[in-house]
Amino acid sequence: xxxxxxxxxxxxxxxxxxxxxxxxxxxxxxxxxxxxxxxxxxxxxxxxxxxxxxxxxxxxxxxxxxxxxxxxxxxxxxxxxxxxxx
Amino acid sequence: xxxxxxxxxxxxxxxxxxxxxxxxxxxxxxxxxxxxxxxxxxxxxxxxxxxxxxxxxxxxxxxxxxxxxxxxxxxxxxxxxxxxxxxxxxxxxxxxxxxxxxxxxxxxxxxxxxxxxxxxxxxxxxxxxxxxxxxxxxxxxxxxxxxxxxxxxxxxxxxxxxxxxxxxxxxxxxxxxxxxxxxxxxxxxxxxxxxxxxxxxxxxxxxxxxxxxxxxxxxxxxxxxxxxxxxxxxxxxxxxxxxxxxxxxxxxxxxxxxxxxxxxxxxxxxxxxxxxxxxxxxxxxxxxxxxxxxxxxxxxxxxxxxxxxxxxxxxxxxxxxxxxxxxxxxxxxxxxxxxxxxxxxxxxxxxxxxxxxxxxxxxxxxx
Numbered sequence: 001x002x003x004x005x006x007x008x009x010x011x012x013x014x015x016x017x018x019x020x021x022x023x024x025x026x027x028x029x030x031x032x033x034x035x036x037x038x039x040x041x042x043x044x045x046x047x048x049x050x051x052x053x054x055x056x057x058x059x060x061x062x063x064x065x066x067x068x069x070x071x072x073x074x075x076x077x078x079x080x081x082x083x084x085x086x
Numbered sequence: 087x088x089x090x091x092x093x094x095x096x097x098x099x100x101x102x103x104x105x106x107x108x109x110x111x112x113x114x115x116x117x118x119x120x121x122x123x124x125x126x127x128x129x130x131x132x133x134x135x136x137x138x139x140x141x142x143x144x145x146x147x148x149x150x151x152x153x154x155x156x157x158x159x160x161x162x163x164x165x166x167x168x169x170x171x172x173x174x175x176x177x178x179x180x181x182x183x184x185x186x187x188x189x190x191x192x193x194x195x196x197x198x199x200x201x202x203x204x205x206x207x208x209x210x211x212x213x214x215x216x217x218x219x220x221x222x223x224x225x226x227x228x229x230x231x232x233x234x235x236x237x238x239x240x241x242x243x244x245x246x247x248x249x250x251x252x253x254x255x256x257x258x259x260x261x262x263x264x265x266x267x268x269x270x271x272x273x274x275x276x277x278x279x280x281x282x283x284x285x286x287x288x289x290x291x292x293x294x295x296x297x298x299x300x301x302x303x304x305x306x307x308x309x310x311x312x313x314x315x316x317x318x319x320x321x322x323x324x325x326x327x328x329x330x331x332x333x334x335x336x337x338x339x340x341x342x343x344x345x346x347x348x349x350x351x352x353x354x355x356x357x358x359x360x361x362x363x364x365x366x367x368x369x370x371x372x373x374x375x376x377x378x379x380x381x382x383x384x385x386x387x388x389x390x391x392x393x394x395x396x397x398x399x400x401x402x403x404x405x406x407x408x409x410x411x412x413x414x415x416x417x418x419x420x421x422x423x424x425x426x427x428x429x430x431x432x433x434x435x436x437x438x439x440x441x442x443x444x445x446x447x448x449x450x451x452x453x
Contacts, residue, residue: 008140039158043142046174047164054141081141 001071003033004078009044012037021077026057027067029077044079054082087152087453088417089133090425091120091404094443096135098123098153100453105415105429108438114153115139122404124181125451126207128189134208136178136194144177146194148208152453161210163194163202171224173198177236180404182243185250195240199227199257201269216270217255217263226260226274226291234258241403242298246305254298254308261293262310278326280314287314296342297403304351307382311344311356311403318383329383333358337370337377337388343406347414347431352382355389355408355416355432357401367400374399376416378432389428392435399424404447419445 003021005013013019019036023029027049034041044055051057051065058064058078059071071077088099088108097112114120118139126132131150138144146163147156165173176197184191184203194202194211201214217223232238239258246252251268254275261276274291281293294313301307306321316330316339330339340361347353355378360366369375374397375390399420409415416428423442428435 008142038160039145039162042162042164043139043145046143047167048169048172048174049167050174052141052143083140 001029001073002076003029004076006079006081008081008083009040009079012040022073024070025067026059026064026069026071026077029071030067056080056082087125087451088407088425089123089125089447089449089451090419090439090442090445091123091135091447092419092423092443092445093119096120096123096153097439097442099425099439105409105411105427108427110439111153114156115147119177120446121177121179122181122447122449124183124449125453126183126192127451128183128186130451130453132207134181134192136181138177144175144196146178146181146208146211159204159209159211163196163211163213165200165213165218170219171229173200173218173229175200177239178202179239180241180243182245185245186247188250191250193243193245193253195243195255197237197239198229199238199240199260201240201243201255203269214269216265216267217272220272226263227257228259228292242295242310244298244300244308246300247302248305254300256295256298256310258296258313259292259294261289261291262295262298262308263291275319275324276326277324278319278328279310279312279317280328282314297344299344299346299354301346301351303349307351309344309346309354309383311341313340313361315339316341316344316356316383327383329379332379332384333377333386334388337375338362341401342403343401343418345406345408345416348408348410349412349414350380353378353380353431354383355406357406357418359400368398372396372398376418376428376432376435389432390435391433392428393426397422402446404449405445407448407450409450410452415450417448417450419448421445 095113180195242256317326425439
């Protein structure tokens with residue numbers, strides 16, 4: 001499936017905005033991305049498997065926080081990081 | 087070389103032979119929060135950087151070419167999955183190289199107040215479970231309360247130069263703690279230091295040490311700049327003596343950093359701040375000054391030659407350092423992004439870099 005990477009994480013993807021990933025849940029997808037782009041998952045998810053505050057994952061047009069949410073190969077996933085702050 | 091961590095990246099400054107001209111390199115990782123940058127004094131090659139980027143998780147970067155290129159740790163400091171308290175590392179705030187006989191060993195202090203160790207020069211990190219999972223940890227750390235604005239933290243990781251098994255750490259808040267068995271068991275070391283923000287100020291733990299230092303040439307002596315004053319301890323006695331009582335009353339003895347002369351265990355520098363009222367954390371009366379003691383705290387001398395008459399900045403706990411030259415160079419960075427230097431042990435001051443982001447840490451390294 002196609003995954004959109006936010007700008008703060010593009011240092012892991014050679015600055016690519018879109019990458020390919022696979023998995024049947026959000027968690028599996030993030031672990032797949034971490035194999036391709038080592039270190040990326042820990043910047044998104046903490047060591048207890050919680051999506052970090054101000055990080056969001058969208059499946060098509062639906063925002064989800066539960067990493068066990070199922071996804072399909074035809075879905076488009078957007079990883080988003082709020083740019084709030086100063 | 088000076089290694090500068092700021093709220094928006096890191097800078098390295100190299101001096102000419104007489105320390106009059108400084109050449110900056112940077113920004114490195116522009117926009118990332120850099121808590122600490124430290125060069126390994128054992129190999130003069132490995133440089134570690136503690137980073138947290140906006141809302142992304144915390145990590146550690148490593149360089150072996152004096153900061154030209156950086157590689158992220160394969161396993162940054164983190165708790166185990168399934169941690170009983172469901173803890174996660176909010177940020178890595180402190181990096182300390184290990185004992186000189188243990189190349190590759192480093193310690194990291196984090197928020198919340200936990201300790202991590204690497205044995206491969208920062209590539210993979212493990213929790214020091216003897217501390218992090220100590221039966222008293224939750225009480226010592228008052229977890230999950232956040233007691234400081236940027237999160238409660240463990241700092242001032244000190245390894246006794248005589249014994250790699252002998253460790254000290256500082257918890258803001260929580261107090262000073264000691265281990266004599268390489269981190270397996272820990273005990274509070276706070277007798278004599280006040281916690282006057284509690285109903286019972288003379289407590290076994292709960293104090294707020296801001297910075298703790300051990301003198302390498304006199305390892306039985308500890309200094310600390312605490313939320314409640316400046317203290318000294320002579321081991322094996324375990325009682326802190328408030329040497330800040332000898333500071334001028336109108337200046338007080340509140341502050342964050344304390345730095346030691348590399349060759350004279352009786353000489354230390356502090357940067358006093360206004361700890362009255364709502365704790366503005368600016369210099370007392372807005373008049374920046376360093377104070378030095380040359381007699382282990384029996385007396386203190388003001389050093390403000392060259393500093394502005396009035397300024398409203400803060401110097402954070404890791405934002406002051408000394409070099410190894412003779413006379414010793416003393417340096418501090420401000421929350422307003424100014425880097426100040428003295429090449430005569432505090433006798434006179436001049437800015438060597440301005441207009442940086444808020445400075446979090448300043449370290450010196452013999453590169």
